[in-house]
Amino acid sequence: MDRTKTVFLLVMIILSVQVISGLETPQAEQRKPFFQKLRILDEQFRRFQEVTLSRLNAIAANYNISYNINSRFQELMDHYQNISSMLNDFQAVTGNDLNSLKFWTKKLQKKTKKLDLKVEALEKSVNETRRMIHKENQEQRGILSNLTKEIWDQESWIGSISADKEEIHKGLQALQVSIKKQENKMSQLEKKVRNFRLISSNASSRDSLSPASALDSGHIPLAPPPQSEKVSGPGEEPRGTLVNTKLQQKHSKGKKRKEELVTTLMPLEALPGPEIQVEPEIQNFPQLPLRHKIPQQQHVPKKPGTICNVKSMLLFPFASVQNYVTFKKSFLSSIHELSVCMWLRVDTTYVGTLLSYATEENDNKLVLYGRNSSRLQSVDFVIGDPAYRELPVDTILDGHWHHFCVIWSSIEGRFWQYVDRRLTSTGSKFQKGYEISAGGSLVLGQEQDSVGGSFDEAEAFVGRVAGFAVWDRALNPGEVLGIATGRGLPRGSVLTMDDVDQVRGSVQMVSCECLEHCT
Numbered sequence: 031m032d033r034t035k036t037v038f039l040l041v042m043i044i045l046s047v048q049v050i051s052g053l054e055t056p057q058a059e060q061r062k063p064f065f066q067k068l069r070i071l072d073e074q075f076r077r078f079q080e081v082t083l084s085r086l087n088a089i090a091a092n093y094n095i096s097y098n099i100n101s102r103f104q105e106l107m108d109h110y111q112n113i114s115s116m117l118n119d120f121q122a123v124t125g126n127d128l129n130s131l132k133f134w135t136k137k138l139q140k141k142t143k144k145l146d147l148k149v150e151a152l153e154k155s156v157n158e159t160r161r162m163i164h165k166e167n168q169e170q171r172g173i174l175s176n177l178t179k180e181i182w183d184q185e186s187w188i189g190s191i192s193a194d195k196e197e198i199h200k201g202l203q204a205l206q207v208s209i210k211k212q213e214n215k216m217s218q219l220e221k222k223v224r225n226f227r228l229i230s231s232n233a234s235s236r237d238s239l240s241p242a243s244a245l246d247s248g249h250i251p252l253a254p255p256p257q258s259e260k261v262s263g264p265g266e267e268p269r270g271t272l273v274n275t276k277l278q279q280k281h282s283k284g285k286k287r288k289e290e291l292v293t294t295l296m297p298l299e300a301l302p303g304p305e306i307q308v309e310p311e312i313q314n315f316p317q318l319p320l321r322h323k324i325p326q327q328q329h330v331p332k333k334p335g336t337i338c339n340v341k342s343m344l345l346f347p348f349a350s351v352q353n354y355v356t357f358k359k360s361f362l363s364s365i366h367e368l369s370v371c372m373w374l375r376v377d378t379t380y381v382g383t384l385l386s387y388a389t390e391e392n393d394n395k396l397v398l399y400g401r402n403s404s405r406l407q408s409v410d411f412v413i414g415d416p417a418y419r420e421l422p423v424d425t426i427l428d429g430h431w432h433h434f435c436v437i438w439s440s441i442e443g444r445f446w447q448y449v450d451r452r453l454t455s456t457g458s459k460f461q462k463g464y465e466i467s468a469g470g471s472l473v474l475g476q477e478q479d480s481v482g483g484s485f486d487e488a489e490a491f492v493g494r495v496a497g498f499a500v501w502d503r504a505l506n507p508g509e510v511l512g513i514a515t516g517r518g519l520p521r522g523s524v525l526t527m528d529d530v531d532q533v534r535g536s537v538q539m540v541s542c543e544c545l546e547h548c549t
Contacts, residue, residue, distance in 0.1 A: 335544025337516035340497035343548040345538040349490040352535030354476040365466040369501040371435040375494040382491035383477040389470035433514040500525040
């Protein structure tokens with residue numbers, strides 16, 4: 031470009047010199063207009079030169095851009111593709127990391143919740159233990175003080191009994207002597223009666239024997255012979271009747287003295303302290319009762335039951351990860367409606383996990399969940415974690431049998447809870463349109479954190495379960511009333527106690543047709 035400009039300037043200078051040399055004429059007056067025109071032309075040429083130069087620069091710039099635009103565009107496309115591939119790779123890695131982070135965050139939240147509940151339960155247990163220890167210490171102090179006072183009273187009482195022992199023994203000896211005297215008198219009277227009967231029997235053969243001779247012979251006629259039909263005079267009793275009456279009075283007096291002696295001895299035998307020895311002669315009286323006779327145990331027949339639709343009972347004796355029950359089969363098809371009913375007898379202050387149904391998709395697909403925590407008065411009814419509803423259970427924590435029934439329908443998302451035939455809780459918009467898939471693992475007594483395992487002792491159920499049954503439809507109130515009153519199970523049950531597969535740990539399965547016999 032600079033060479034072209036230089037050539038162009040040289041050409042213009044040569045032409046200007048020739049024009050100037052040709053104009054040098056004698057006419058001097060024509061030189062001035064010529065130079066003016068030449069200057070004008072020179073100015074126009076410079077303007078033209080500037081315009082031409084700017085146009086040439088613009089053309090050159092446009093030529094360079096159009097010449098390199100394809101390569102530049104290709105480079106930009108390659109760079110864009112590289113950036114796109116890098117962004118896709120980064121997005122995929124980031125997505126995986128986010129999914130993993132979400133999964134572990136969920137697990138961490140669940141573990142954190144369990145740890146919080148464990149900490150709360152531990153704190154409550156520690157506070158309860160401290161309170162119980164303080165209460166027991168106070169009770170033990172009171173018991174020790176009462177026991178000390180009772181010991182002092184017993185010592186004084188034993189001392190008084192020991193002081194009166196001699197007097198009691200002397201009184202017993204005097205009673206023995208008196209009773210012996212009475213027996214001697216009774217034996218003498220009996221001898222006289224026998225002698226009188228002998229005399230009477232021989233009276234018919236010895237009619238000539240007079241009363242005076244009878245007295246001389248040593249026989250005292252106390253009464254006439256029994257065969258005699260002698261009639262006594264008016265206002266006079268027969269002699270035999272009078273003698274027999276006196277004998278009966280003496281015998282009754284002796285018997286009365288013996289009974290008084292027995293009555294006196296009976297409270298003495300019941301007294302604590304030193305044992306009082308009683309003479310064998312007094313102990314062998316026929317009037318003394320057998321105080322230590324063991325009564326025969328009589329067989330008491332069972333009372334007829336009124337609720338006889340339970341078939342069997344499961345006993346969960348204590349909290350342990352080993353105590354749970356599995357079933358032979360699971361849900362054979364997906365469930366849109368559900369009814370779970372059972373008889374419960376809770377032996378603790380909380381209701382543990384009653385039912386846990388887990389699948390590979392969700393380990394909390396269906397759960398009636400409870401644990402030893404601060405929320406002792408309710409259980410969580412879970413359908414597809416994390417959706418759940420709290421059900422009140424404070425009325426069944428009294429150690430007696432109660433009928434418990436939970437019903438759910440996905441058509442409107444409604445649920446109902448019945449306790450002892452009464453509707454205690456209900457709600458709507460709970461997993462509307464949800465489906466409980468089939469083929470999972472069903473466990474009674476423990477909550478599954480993974481399919482068939484990962485149990486927690488704090489979530490165990492302790493108590494008794496009878497008449498467990500599951501339906502794949504929503505029972506109506508009349509059917510619930512029929513179960514609770516023993517009128518039989520409604521049709522269409524998909525799981526009952528007959529489907530139990532394994533009873534693990536210390537759980538016991540007891541056959542009892544009627545609820546009254548399930549103990």
